Amino acid sequence: MGTQCRQLVSLLVLTTALPVIVLGCGHHAAKQRPTNSPAEPASDISLPEWAPPNPSPEFMRAARVIKPWPTEITIAGESDLAAKAFNARFRRCLVPAWEFFGSLTDDQIGRFRATRDLRIQVKDLTDKQRAALYRVFDTWREQMKGVLDRPEAWGTDWLVELYKAGAKEDLSNVEIQFVVRARGRVVMFLRACLPDGSLSYPNGMGLGHM
Numbered sequence: 475m476g477t478q479c480r481q482l483v484s485l486l487v488l489t490t491a492l493p494v495i496v497l498g499c500g501h502h503a504a505k506q507r508p509t510n511s512p513a514e515p516a517s518d519i520s521l522p523e524w525a526p527p528n529p530s531p532e533f534m535r536a537a538r539v540i541k542p543w544p545t546e547i548t549i550a551g552e553s554d555l556a557a558k559a560f561n562a563r564f565r566r567c568l569v570p571a572w573e574f575f576g577s578l579t580d581d582q583i584g585r586f587r588a589t590r591d592l593r594i595q596v597k598d599l600t601d602k603q604r605a606a607l608y609r610v611f612d613t614w615r616e617q618m619k620g621v622l623d624r625p626e627a628w629g630t631d632w633l634v635e636l637y638k639a640g641a642k643e644d645l646s647n648v649e650i651q652f653v654v655r656a657r658g659r660v661v662m663f664l665r666a667c668l669p670d671g672s673l674s675y676p677n678g679m680g681l682g683h684m
Contacts, residue, residue: 519534519538520537520541521537522542522565522568524542524566524569525537525569526569530576531576532572532573532577532606533569534576535575535583536572536573536576537572539575539587539660539684540572540575540681540683540684541682541683541684542682543683564617566613567610567679568681568682569613570606570609570610570612571610571662571681572682573606573609574603574606574607574609574610575652575681577600577602578603590654590684591654592651593649594650595646595648595649595650596646596650597645597646607650610632611633615630615632618630632664635677636648636664639675639677640666640668641666647667648664648667649664649673650662651663651665654684658684659680659682660683661680662678662681663677663678664678665677
């Protein structure tokens with residue numbers, strides 16, 4: 475990947491000082507009714523074209539709240555093939571990220587809708603939610619292998635970067651924040667809670683928009 479593509483990766487891996495960049499694409503109607511949220515018929519939910527063939531109930535729950543951006547990011551100076559390759563990698567990372575959001579409880583999603591800012595502790599996650607979070611880490615590591623060649627932001631391994639920021643091995647001192655920022659952009663941030671009571675500098679991932 476070229477220098478400008480690597481710079482794009484640095485933007486996709488977000489901090490509060492940087493604009494949120496989220497990959498998007500066309501939509502298609504879902505063919506499967508979610509099993510745990512009767513508020514809206516599945517046929518009325520617009521899914522991104524990168525949605526898995528048989529979306530999980532968690533993915534469908536996320537799709538009720540988060541919408542993908544309508545266009546893909548273009549990378550100036552890079553070939554169309556390079557840009558498409560990176561877009562494909564990032565989309566695959568978005569799938570488990572949406573599923574993790576969709577694993578939140580009805581109360582948690584309700585609070586997010588109401589306040590547009592939800593903070594939860596990793597130590598308070600259910601086993602199912604924790605497994606979903608680790609799938610995000612694992613997918614990012616697999617997809618970004620060989621793409622990032624600079625040890626900045628999330629790098630190629632989120633867990634390593636969290637540990638560097640002061641996270642405990644079991645992530646019991648890590649806080650997760652889902653927040654809606656400017657223009658309705660939805661971001662997931664993770665921070666380590668440090669011994670002095672402060673939080674490490676936030677890194678995050680754009681998920682879509684509301």
